[in-house]
Amino acid sequence: MRNEHREYAVNAVLALGLLAVPLWALWANEPFTITLCTRIAVLALAGVGLNIALGLGGMVSFGHAAFFGLGGYVAGILAQHASSGAPILGLPGSNQMLVIWPVAMLVAGTVAAAIGALSLRTTGIFFIMITLAFAQMVYYFAVSWPAYGGEDGLPIYVRNRFPGLNTMRPWDLFVVSWGLLMAGIGVFALIRGSRFGAALMAIRQNPDRAASVGISPFGVQLAAFALSGAITGLAGALMADLSRFTSPSMLAWPMSGELIVIIILGGVGRVFGPVAGAAILVGFEVTFGGMTEHWKLWLGLVLLGVVLFARGGLLGLIAGRERLG
Amino acid sequence: MTIRTTMTAGLAALVLGTGAAAADPVTVGLITTLSGGGAGIGTDIRDGFQLALDMNGGDSIHLVVEDDGRRPEQAVQIADRMIQAEHAQILTGIIWSNLAMAVIPAVTAQEVFYISPNAGPSALAGAGCNPYYFNAAWQNDMLHEAAGAYASEHGMNHTFILAPNYPAGTDALTGFKRRYTGEIAGEIYTQLGQTDYAAEIAQIRASGADSVFIFLPGGMGISFVRQYAQSGVDLPLISTAFTVGQDSLPGMGEAALGVVNAGQWSPDLDNEANHAFVTAFREAYGRTPSLYASQAFDTANLILSAVAAADVNDHEAFRAALRAADFASVRGAFRFGNNQHPIQNVYMREVVNADGEITNRLLGLAIADYQDVFASECPMQ
């Protein structure tokens, strides 16, 4: 119980800290710090998505970059059609975030369902390799299909709009991202506490026993995987707006690795794990990226240290090993 | 190793210690690829830029270097930080067109100068040109156009052309075809990053072509040229400096001998600035500079010349100083067109073995005083 209280305290610090730092930056006129916090929020949201599949469902996906990138492409493609006026599949484009988000979730979720339906025919190590391979297929397609920029990617010259806010201002975009992150975390917590979540975790622990009490592992896992892909896709749409750019590198395998790293650094299956993980990763990148061109070597060593000696991630270190799942 | 270096050379500061240069140093952010594949090119860009600062000395420039990992999002984030947190007034360094397309509009929108030492995508040379954007290298199509012109003038009228399937690849083949008058014997787009070209070489063998044009930068070119040399196909190979430049030649070895390629610069180009550059670069880094290094060297000298002539905070005056291009380019004659891209000569070079070093030798002029075809679409005067 004590551990649980401590985790609640850490969660509160993370949620409010992520709000307080940009507020300070706004006051001190440090716009880049706000941008950095927005990046943390967006990556954390992508991690929250992956955490549903990986943390709750035990599905180790090495292909979530595909959903992240697809979300980004939805934002880029809809914005491009909105500015050119040309219809896409008979429908007009849009530069409204409130239109783009559901479409991004729908597209990423649908593709996740398709990939999931194929990958979930297998388990374990097969699953890792298959999700990686399918993500790579989407990547190669994006690189070689010229209609939306191919390898060059797709610029978003003016960020997509949100009613009542000026998304070109760093603070406004941060508020949007932070709000979505909190909503995503809320959804995650709801799922974890729901019957659906209980079924998902039961399947992770023992698929045969779950099946024997009448839970269909395939259906539950597929639904979780699709939802997981949809939330990561939503984060991708936000990332495209943050970078004002979508490119195939959002779809490439290092991105998938980064999302896994975010979850593990924070603590697998923890509600606020991805927030802690994203903050550590971005902080590491900004601090060491400026100091040495070999920062990836140090990142590798840190990750190795975490796997060998700090398995629960940051939240595991602070709030104790046992998982609240 | 620390790469965020402040360039201070006390002695030379005395020389330049007059006028605008006496003010606070201008912060220049150099974003380039220093990790993963392509790190060799980024190293050349950084070293070339650094060398120019070292040779000219002065504390007029404070240089900040960072690795973009060849990822557009990362490059945009670094650019934002350099501008917003470190107050960089000039950015430069990006190698790849896709990163340039992500970063340059974001930089110029914040009214910060961007001077490209390499990538020159057509979208930013034509209607998308911008007063805050200069290109000190070329527009992307330029060298390929020169190769096309050369092929036509040398009786090649059945050329097989090959490039990776990505926008710079399609641009390269389009550029080649623009000034090529012969017939295309075959056209193949390969996968980006492909390393095995046996299937393509087999098609070249079967095509009945009289020559082959390739655009395969970096490792792709090394793989192709070596496999081509072993294939028994001995049609003349034409290319550009991106494929058979000094960054790749050591990896190709003798397989590259005889490849004719277009470039606006060559290590043996005969002018005073170039002699000094090549000698100093070899001395400082122990290797022959590549085309990329020469472009970064010119970019740094262009910036130095403008910083000495005008205050960077007076955007109009500084732009005029950049446009004047009042520096000794290692490629010889150099001036900017209305779209702030170079108007310059493009030469043909040939890969030779010079006393044991595989390098390029000047073959002759391909196109003289050439301006890119997109300049007319640029509204700037």
Place this chain on the structure above:
Amino acid sequence: MSAALFFEQLLNGLQFGLMLFLMSAGLTLVFGVMGLINLAHGSLYMLGAFFCAAAASATGNFWLGLIAGTAAAAAAGALIETAILRRLYTRDHLDQVLATYALILILTEGTKIVFGPFPLYLNTPTLLQGTVNLGLTEYPLYRLALIGFGLAVALGLSLLITRTRLGIRIRAGENDREMIAALGVNIRALYTLVFALGAGLAGLAGALVGAVQAVQVGMGEPVLILAFVVIVIGGIGSIKGAMVGALLVGIIDTMGRFLLPRAFGLFLDPSQATVVGAALASMLIYLLMALILVLRPQGLFPAHA
């Protein structure tokens, strides 16, 4: 299209497939025996190529380079296994993914620090330069030698597994780990040996291929992903499956790149056909993988059927 061209492409596909087999065999063996997923297998391939290039240029002898590259990769494999991966056999796959992902970062950046950021030079041995006339077409001798090499290694590996004491232990380890420990086999040494064998095969592939391709940082990952596709198609843990999967992927990929643009050329204009054809060709083997997953989720030759 002539028969000669078709024949040459078939040889190309065969050669590509056999090199993929060298990569996949080690991966599938390591999974079959230890139940470990090794993302850093591509880095071992890269190490093989770099050490081969460095040793070949230092000694002037390609064959010494080949031995050095294979040995370096095997030694690196043994070191990684004893220092790090040994602790992870009992952990879940997630920890293995993260640890081997971290190893990719470390080995890639470490290689760049040691060998520099520029691609290295590695030439084919003089003995294997030039082309041979195969009747239908001229074919590079070195590629022919690669086919021979690949077949020889495959044969050697299958003899090792079926005929030697080590092979018996490996097969026993695949079937029942507790059992062979109970039989008094030093399981730790066996694991290290198997991992080093897999790493050596990857290093050998890197060194062999390095003579015709760019020896550069990051060369391992694209091959690694192809090897995954091979294993999924062939069935995890099965050497025979790796062979069949590798040949399928090698031949279908080569033929797809060659034939698809032509096929689209029948009803699209040429420049559009090459772009569309090339885009689809790059997806072809993944579609094959999807098809296999639908028909036989455990792969063509499941090891634990």
